Amino acid sequence: xxxxxxxxxxxxxxxxxxxxxxxxREGEKVAVIGPSGSGKSTFLRCLNCLEDPTSGQIxxxxxxxxxxxxxxxxxxRHMGMxxxxxxxxxxxxxxxxxxxxxxxxxxxxxxxxxxxxxxIKIRNLFAKNKKELYVINTTKTKIxxxxxxxxxxxxxxxxxxxxxxxxxxxxxxxxxQRIAIIRALAMNPKVMLFDEPTxxxxxxxxxxxxxxxxQVADEGMTMVIVTHEMGxxxxxxxxxxxxxxxxxxxxxxxxxxxxxxQHPRTKEFLSKVL
Amino acid sequence: MGNFEKKLEVxxxxxxxxxxxxRVLTGLRNTIYIAVAGLVIxxxxxxxxxxxxVFPKYxxxxxxxxxxxxxxxxxxxxxxxxxQLLLFYFVALPLFGSKMPSLNVCMIVFGLNSGAYVSEIxxxxxxxxxxxxxxxxxxxxxxxxxxxxxxxxxxxxKNILPTLGNEFIVLIKETSVVSFVGAADLYVAFxxxxxxxxxxxxxxxxxxxxxxxxxxxxAMLVKLMERSLRRSDRRN
Ligand SMILES: Nc1ncnc2c1ncn2[C@@H]1O[C@H](COP(=O)(O)OP(=O)(O)OP(=O)(O)O)[C@@H](O)[C@H]1O
Ligand SMILES: [Mg+2]
Numbered sequence: 173x174x175x176x177x178x179x180x181x182x183x184x185x186x187x188x189x190x191x192x193x194x195x196x197r198e199g200e201k202v203a204v205i206g207p208s209g210s211g212k213s214t215f216l217r218c219l220n221c222l223e224d225p226t227s228g229q230i231x232x233x234x235x236x237x238x239x240x241x242x243x244x245x246x247x248x249r250h251m252g253m254x255x256x257x258x259x260x261x262x263x264x265x266x267x268x269x270x271x272x273x274x275x276x277x278x279x280x281x282x283x284x285x286x287x288x289x290x291x292i293k294i295r296n297l298f299a300k301n302k303k304e305l306y307v308i309n310t311t312k313t314k315i316x317x318x319x320x321x322x323x324x325x326x327x328x329x330x331x332x333x334x335x336x337x338x339x340x341x342x343x344x345x346x347x348x349q350r351i352a353i354i355r356a357l358a359m360n361p362k363v364m365l366f367d368e369p370t371x372x373x374x375x376x377x378x379x380x381x382x383x384x385x386x387q388v389a390d391e392g393m394t395m396v397i398v399t400h401e402m403g404x405x406x407x408x409x410x411x412x413x414x415x416x417x418x419x420x421x422x423x424x425x426x427x428x429x430x431x432x433x434q435h436p437r438t439k440e441f442l443s444k445v446l
Numbered sequence: 447m448g449n450f451e452k453k454l455e456v457x458x459x460x461x462x463x464x465x466x467x468x469r470v471l472t473g474l475r476n477t478i479y480i481a482v483a484g485l486v487i488x489x490x491x492x493x494x495x496x497x498x499x500v501f502p503k504y505x506x507x508x509x510x511x512x513x514x515x516x517x518x519x520x521x522x523x524x525x526x527x528x529x530q531l532l533l534f535y536f537v538a539l540p541l542f543g544s545k546m547p548s549l550n551v552c553m554i555v556f557g558l559n560s561g562a563y564v565s566e567i568x569x570x571x572x573x574x575x576x577x578x579x580x581x582x583x584x585x586x587x588x589x590x591x592x593x594x595x596x597x598x599x600x601x602x603x604k605n606i607l608p609t610l611g612n613e614f615i616v617l618i619k620e621t622s623v624v625s626f627v628g629a630a631d632l633y634v635a636f637x638x639x640x641x642x643x644x645x646x647x648x649x650x651x652x653x654x655x656x657x658x659x660x661x662x663x664x665a666m667l668v669k670l671m672e673r674s675l676r677r678s679d680r681r682n
Contacts, residue, residue, distance in 0.1 A: 222581060249587035259582035263600045272596060273586035352582075359586060 173198045173363060173394055174219060179228035179238075181214050181418075188214045190418035191228070196363070196396060201389050203405035203426070204398045206415035207441055212398045215415065216367050219396065220244075220251045233362070249277060252356030252364040256372050258348040260340035260355070267336040270323035270355045271316070277359075278315045282308065319358070326354040330384060346377030350384050357388065364388065366397040370404075402445055406430055414438045450647075457639065457648040466639040473635035474656065480552045480624060480631075481617040485564075487557025488617075489610070492564025495519065497594050499569050515565070522562035528623045531555050535627040548629040552621070560617060567609050571602030607675060611668030615661050622657070632656060 174196040181189040188211045196202055204212045217223040219230060221237055221244050230238040237247045261269050285306040296302045327333045330350045340348055349369055356364060369385065370378045382404050389395055389408050399405055405412055405426060412429040414422045414437075422435045430446070433439045460466045495515045501508045522530065534555050539546060575598050583593035603610075625634045636653040640646035 220585060222585060245584075245587045245589050247587075248585060251585075253582075253585040255578060255582060255585075257576075257578050259576075259578040261579060261582070261597050263597065263604070273583075273588055276592060276596070277587060356586070 173200075173233065175229070175231035176219070177229040177231065179215070179218055179230065180226045181211070181218060181223060182226045188418055189218065189225075192418075192420055194413065194420060194423070196394065198362075198394055199392055199410075201395045201397065201408055201410045203409035203412045204396065204415060205400070205402070205405060205412060205441075206421075210415045211418045212415050213367050216365050216396060216398050219365055220248050220253060222253070249273075249359055250362045252359060252361035254349070254352050254356055254364065254366045254369050256368045258340075258345070258352045258372070260343075260348055260352055262340055265337050265339055266332070266343075266351055267320065267323050267327070269340070269351065270326065270358045271319045273355075274319045274322070274358055275316055278310075278319070279312055282310060282312065282315065322358055323354075326358060327351075330354060344377060345373045346380045349373065349377075349381045353381075353384055353388070361393075363394040363396070366395065366399070368398055368400060370399070370401060400445070402430070402442075414441065416441070453645050453648050456643045456645050457652070460639045460643040461649075461652075464642065466635070466642070469630070469635035469638055470632065470656075473630055473632040474660075476549060476552075476624075476629060477618065477621045477631050477660075479549065480556050480621045480629070481614060483553035484556030484560045484617045485610070485614050487554070488560025488564040488613070489568075491557065491561025492566075492568045493599060495561065495565035496568035496572055497591070497599070499565070500572050501590065519562040519565055522559045527555070527559050527620055528626055530559055531623065531627050548624070548627045551627055552624045552629045556617060556621070560613065563613060563616075564610070567606050567613065568599075568602060571606035571609075572598055574605050575601045604675065608668055608672045611664065611671065615664050615668075618661060618664065619657070 176192055176194045176196075179189055179192040180187070192215060204215065206212050214223055218225050218238075219232075221230065224240070225238045228238060229236045232247055232251070235242055235247065237244055260266075261272065264272060285308055289305045289308070292303045292305055324333060324336065327336055332347060332351065335343065335347065335351075340351070343351070353364075353369075366385065370381050373381060378401070382401065385395075385397070385404075386408055397405070397409070407426075409426050412424060412426050413420050414429065414433075414435070416437050422429065422433065422438045424434075429438065430442065433442055461470070495518070498508065498511050498515055501512075503509050503512065531552065535548065535551050539551070572594075579597050579601065580593055583597045584590070588596070621631055622633055624631050625637075632653055636649040640649040643649075
């Protein structure tokens with residue numbers, strides 16, 4: 173699903189990623205672990221080009237999205253991302269947070285189709301070979317209604333229906349992060365990227381967020397999770413990447429990595445955190 | 447002081463009995479029109495310039511646009527508004543062979559001028575918004591422009607509302623030069639009263655009072671707004 177080929181990232185003269193090659197297959201849950209500053213976040217953020225790679229390729233569904241010429245926005249719709257700091261939109265209510273992107277993108281597509289149809293109609297007036305019009309079977313109100321229903325369904329799922337119309341500032345960290353997760357899910361992504369989703373939470377709220385991520389994992393979502401929660405990585409991941417100094421030093425199943433690490437740096441890291 | 451009472455009397459005659467007050471009201475209305483239109487245009491232009499200014503610049507187009515904006519801001523901040531009014535009214539308009547009522551000219555020039563100042567205010571407002579907000583919007587597949595307009599700029603505006611209020615006060619005060627291009631503001635109204643009563647002391651005193659009351663009134667509104675914003679922040 174995602175092929176990362178010789179990915180490098182530099183900030184000025186600082187080499188943060190020094191050539192990463194890896195393939196993330198459909199349905200996999202990949203946990204990325206490693207010491208602070210090893211480039212885990214940078215790696216994850218390169219997967220949806222939130223950071224532009226210095227060199228290398230990110231092939232997502234057959235398209236190299238690291239190529240500056242592709243329209244990255246179209247591909248990002250299929251990649252959900254969850255941040256350490258939640259990043260809910262402060263100026264929007266919970267339900268507006270969830271609806272914003274789906275509504276905007278669908279109405280935009282609708283508008284583009286209408287404009288294209290307009291030109292095709294004009295063209296058809298003069299040309300002999302008539303072109304087919306794009307099928308339009310929705311309206312702006314319909315798009316909004318569907319997005320609202322979907323948002324409410326997702327809120328119901330996490331038991332926060334009653335928070336639909338409040339602003340994020342009134343929510344607890346755990347509630348914010350769970351809403352950030354369903355905000356990403358509302359786009360029906362093909363892969364979800366998590367960057368330390370529980371690191372900014374009070375300990376008593378970590379559980380509710382991890383439970384939701386686990387549920388999403390069990391539904392078959394492809395995931396890449398940067399995490400310091402080793403227990404969680406062991407339980408949920410199908411594969412663990414250990415990163416150090418901008419490289420993937422070791423990768424394996426969680427059992428192998430945690431019980432039988434091969435590389436000395438993996439051993440050293442695990443002995444510190446476990 | 448008997449002299450002063452006489453002056454008051456004359457003033458009142460021209461102001462009230464000869465209908466000078468209608469001119470004052472028109473002048474007041476024009477002053478507010480120009481300041482409000484100037485601020486609205488200024489916010490629109492200023493936002494566009496600020497969004498261009500904070501756009502990452504590894505490509506050529508944003509750099510060129512930013513260069514144009516810099517020249518624009520440099521011109522409008524670097525010259526007196528009177529000069530800008532005169533240039534627009536007596537140079538630009540005739541060159542394009544167009545006629546325009548001087549009130550509209552004033553609205554446009556004050557808008558263009560204010561845009562240069564608001565762009566700086568807006569830029570600092572945008573920079574005060576957590577970068578994570580833009581990232582989250584971009585990660586959902588929204589374009590840079592849409593993310594800015596739907597998520598970042600509304601939060602930036604909330605942060606800079608008090609400063610924008612002050613910009614409005616500045617605009618109100620600066621409108622006092624619009625008579626240079628023939629727009630009828632408060633000065634024109636009171637000057638008319640003065641000319642017709644051969645007496646300028648009281649008219650200009652009253653004019654000063656009106657400006658001061660107007661500015662203090664707006665300053666009070668800004669204060670109230672600031673306080674209610676701070677209260678809503680505390681709930682966060
Ligand atoms: N925008 C940036 N500009 C310059 N240097 C950066 C930038 N972002 C990250 N770095 C540097 O890149 C290195 C890797 O950062 P990264 O955030 O990827 O590490 P990490 O593995 O996620 O660490 P942590 O576990 O602390 O989150 C660090 O040395 C960091 O200082
Ligand atoms: Mg990190």
